[in-house]
Amino acid sequence: MKKNVNWYAIYVKARHERKVLEALLRKEIECYLPLRTETRQWSDRKKEVEEPLIRGYLFVRINIRSYYDVLVIPGVISFVAFDQKPAVIPDYQIEDLKIFLRDGGKDIEVTNEHIQKGQLVQINEGPLKDVIGEVTELRGKKRILIRIKALGCLVLAELGVNQIERFTEDTPMPSAKK
Incomplete structure (x- = not known):
């Protein structure tokens, strides 16, 4: 040594x-x-x-x-x-x-983001991609309850922090789906 x-x-x-x-x-x-x-x-x-x-x-x-x-x-x-x-x-x-990292590290996520209740987030992946909602509850590290105003409901999503980002006025709006 x-x-x-x-x-x-x-x-x-x-x-x-x-x-x-x-x-x-x-x-x-x-x-x-x-x-x-x-x-x-x-x-x-x-x-x-x-x-x-x-x-x-x-x-x-x-x-x-x-x-x-x-x-x-x-x-x-x-x-x-x-x-x-x-x-x-x-x-x-x-x-x-x-x-x-022995198994390839597929389940490990690293972020500087601090997601909190009440924050607006935009989903980056999956069937809810580009949806913007308010975090109403955090359930562990991968389960987030998001209020989606446009749908008038709450969605319990199994999302990692790498699948969402904070939504601010500077966040580019998603382009219309074709």
Whole structure:
């Protein structure tokens, strides 16, 4: 086991996670990019693809003296820091991420959104796609009761937070279905 090494999170440019990962590995810097398997639908086929669990982030395990070796890699923006010091991530948290992702991570969702009762949301997937409603109740992590004014009813939907987004005046209105 290496001495004085810790895990740190780094911010990377959008959609550069794999390129930065390859560059880190070429420099023999221990790193981890949590990936999950998603099913993507195209007009003619479905395909399983691996996508970063946390977009824009990668994890490196380094001695703090290697700090600048990481920062000079093209695509790296900065270290995640608190009080202007790189934030140390305990080993067990990285191991927990690896355990969560062992089966492909299909049931794991990561979001910065905080959905609350009374909030207007727009549904992004499924048979209710583009419907806008008010969250009236949260039942666990995947069940949301939504009041849909236009229908005059409440709908209990099994939706993950990745299937809805907050609706604001700036949210583009759904185009008319043809």
